[in-house]
Amino acid sequence: MQPVKFYFDFLNQSSRALYILMEASKIPFEAIPISTLKGEHLTGEYRDKVSHFKRLPVIQDDSFLLAESVAIFRHLNREKIVPEHWYPRRNFGRSRVDEFLEWQQRNMGLACSNYFKQKWLLPILGKTSTEETNASLLTERLNQSFKDFENLFLNKNKFVIGDNLSYADLMAICEIDQPKFIGFNPFNHHPKLGQWYEKVRDELGPYYKHVADEFDNKLKTAEKKIPEVMYLQQ
Amino acid sequence: MQPVKFYFDFLNQSSRALYILMEASKIPFEAIPISTLKGEHLTGEYRDKVSHFKRLPVIQDDSFLLAESVAIFRHLNREKIVPEHWYPRRNFGRSRVDEFLEWQQRNMGLACSNYFKQKWLLPILGKTSTEETNASLLTERLNQSFKDFENLFLNKNKFVIGDNLSYADLMAICEIDQPKFIGFNPFNHHPKLGQWYEKVRDELGPYYKHVADEFDNKLKTAEKKIPEVMYLQQ
Secondary structure: OOOEEEEEOOOOHHHHHHHHHHHHOOOOEEEEEOOOOOOOOOOHHHHHHHOOOOOOOEEEEOOEEEEOHHHHHHHHHHHOOOOHHHOOOHHHHHHHHHHHHHHHHHOHHHHHHHHHHHHHHHHHOOOOOOOOOOHHHHHHHHHHHHHHHHHHHOOOOOOOOOOOOOHHHHHHHHHHHHHHOOOOOOOOOOHHHHHHHHHHHHHHHHHHHHHHHHHHHHHHHHHHHOHHHHHHHO | OOOEEEEEOOOOHHHHHHHHHHHHOOOOEEEEEOOOOOOOOOOHHHHHHHOOOOOOOEEEEOOEEEEOHHHHHHHHHHHOOOOHHHOOOHHHHHHHHHHHHHHHHHOHHHHHHHHHHHHHHHHHOOOOOOOOOOHHHHHHHHHHHHHHHHHHHOOOOOOOOOOOOOHHHHHHHHHHHHHHOOOOOOOOOOHHHHHHHHHHHHHHHHHHHHHHHHHHHHHHHHHHHOHHHHHHHO
C-alpha cells in the first residue's frame, strides 16, 4: 500500500490534528509541507493539480485527492486502520464526535482561527483586514466560546465525549493552540478548560509535543523575519 | 422500533433537508415543529431537555438526543436504512459528500443563511443586526459562492458527486432556497446552477414540493403579520 501523501502546514490547526492522528495511528504517510505564508497553496501546481479549493490540508490516497479536514478524518477511518478510541462505535460515540466537530467549526474553532488571523497572520503578511477588527470583540468572542465549550462539553466526563480521548479532543486542543501560542491565555477565567487541556496534552504525549514544537518554531521564525510588524502589533 | 423524534422548523434549511431525506427514505419519524420566530428553541423545555445548543434541527433516537444537522445525517446512515445513493460507498462517494458538506458550510451555506438572516429574519423579528450590513456585500458574497459552486462542483457530472442524486445536492438546494424564496434570483448569472437546480428539484419530486410549499407558507404567514416591516425593507 502506497503511503498517503499529506499536504499540510504546521501553522494550520487542522493540519496539526491530522498529523498527530496519523502518527499516533501508525498510518504511513509522506509529509509534504506547503507554506501558506509564502502563498504556496494559492498558486502553481498546488492550485492546479492538488487543490482547486486552495486550502490545506489535503491528502492524496493512491490517486484520490481529498480536501477538508473533517472529510479527511472520516476517510482515514473508513480506508485505514485507526484505533477505535478516536472515533468510537460504542454508545453512539461517532455521532457525538460528529456533533462536536460541527459545533466547534461554527463556534470555538471560528473564534480561535479568527483571533489568529487578525492578531498574527494578517500583520505578518503586512495586510490589513477587510473586516472591522475590534480587538476587544475578538477577545470577547474567544472567551465566550471557551465558556460555551466548558458548559456544553466539559461537565460530565474526563474527555469531550467520555472517558477516552477522541478526535474531538485532538481537534479542540489544536484549535485552542492558535490563540494560545501567540500569547493569549485561555485558562485565565476557565479552570475546567485548563484541567482538560493538561489531560489531553499528557495523553497525546510525544506526538503532540513534536507537532507543537514545530508550530512554535514556525511562529518564531516568521516573527524574526518581520520584527517591526510584530512590534507594532503589541 | 420507536419512530425518531424530529424537532425542526421549515424556515431552516437543514431541517428541510433532513425532513426530505427521512420522508424519501421511509424512516418513521414524529415531526415536532419548533417555531424559531417565536423563540421556542431558546427557552423552556426545549433548551433544558432537548438542546443545550439552542439550535435546530435535533433528533431523539430512542433516548439519544443529537444536534447538528450533518451529524444527524451520518447518524441516520449508521443506525437506519438509508438508500445507498444518498451517501454512496462506491468510488469514495462518502468522502466526496463529506468534502462538499464541509466546503458548503463555510462558503455557499454561510452566504445563503447570512443573506436570509439579514434580509428577512432580523427585520421580521424587528431586530437590527449587530454586524455591519452592507446590502451589496451580501449580494456579492452570494454571487461569488454560486460561482465557486459552479466551478468546483458542477463541471463534470449531472449531480454534485456523480450521476446520482446524493445528500450533497439535497443540502445544496435547501441552502440556495433561503435567498431564492425571499426574492433573490440565483440563476441570473449562473446558467449551470439553473440547470442543476431543475434536475435536483425534478428528481426529488413530491418530497421536495411538500417541504418547499410549507417553507413558502411560513414565509408568507410571517410577512402578513408584519407587513410594515417588510415594506420598509424593500
